[in-house]
Amino acid sequence: MQNMDFTIAVIEDDPIQLENLQTALKGQGFSVVSYADRVSAEKGFNQSLPDLVISDIILGTEMDGGFDLAKHLLTFERPIPIIFLSERQSEFDIYTGHALGAIDYLPKPISLNVMIAKVKNLLRITGSTASNPTQPQSASKIEGLHLADNQFKAYWNDKPLDLTATEYEMLRQFALSGQKTVVTYDTLQESTQGVVERNTINTHICRIRNAFKKVDQDFNLIHNEYGRGYSWQNKN
Template sequence: MSGPTRRILLVEDEPVINGAVTDRLVAAGYDVVRAWDGPGAIAEFTAREPDLVVLDVMLPGLDGHEVCRRIQAVRPVPVLMLTAADDEADVLVGLAVGADDYLTKPFRMRELVARVAALLRRVERAAELSVRDPDVRELGDVRIDPGARRVWADGDEVHLTPTEFDLLRCLAASPGVVLTREKLMGEVWGWPGASGTRTVDSHVKALRAKIGPERVRTVHGVGYALEILGTGP
């Protein structure tokens, strides 16, 4: 792995999982900081300033959703959440408080390491895109400022998570054009292929809740398109 060593905060109260994930991430070349409960996670995050957080939902003290909300309020950072149950409501809560991706237990270690690498690449790519494409875009009643990473819908500012912003910007690059889930997975997450398409669906649902469901059109079995509204007389 080129460049400076990336630091990852792993928050997991199960000793076996904590140890196994730590060993695999260290073997992949990452510097791993560990926490075992919610308050400890916030303390380690503040003290060690990790580049990414792997965060279990079920934790003593404070659950993962509350930990995610608090750390994102301090400093935006990519978060990969680990969920014990494949529950859509639980996933959507995580996305709403700032998580970027999730894995359902039990998971393959190889997939977790790949997701971590993809999230870190996406952060780098998003920063590069903001420099290369600083111009504000007006798409009907949606206004996107890539440099400031701010969005307005129907005149009101909408607070999006980093992943929601990147998803919207990807859709906005081709308004009205249907983008497949696989293409979105590759462009936004850096994870091409079908294995993560449910992640796309969950993030689209979270994005719709913030900018309005009518602004993202579903083509069943294919993907999604950004609809331009508010252009009529």
């Protein structure tokens, strides 16, 4: 798929920053829609969903406007990846962003070239699969875990898991590796084509575990292997 095939929504209340983001993205051939506040963005999404959302956290008078927008995105059947771009860099804010399904949480100010590279990597993941709707399911080596690559959906004992596209790709590494095999930090990071930073892998794994616990409260099969990565096994 070409860049022009993707629509990116940018939500930013600072008009200068909004214009800079629009110019950078349009310069790469992306279709861009922009909003200055959460309410107008939600109205726009109810009419037509973008392929990717880039949003600030503080939107006008709403200190958590971006977080509330992410909650709204979770109500749609089709998962919409979101990148937060914010001056708020506390551990709690970063955790909250990822807990709400963010693919990435980037600091302000940021190099537009770096941001564009991350956007392209992310859309390469989601776009390559979406462009091949006949792609078969991944062969899972884990009993009870089934993957549908063409939809970025995973099922545990036939129950759907609430995962972002990035978390799906990370979970897929466990399915392909099988039980008792260490999936290294490098493998998990490479599976997202650099979208996920090394220091946020633990947060994504936590979200993956929580997704399993929502459908299986006794789930306890993903374990940290100190200094190496994670493994899927029953250690009880």
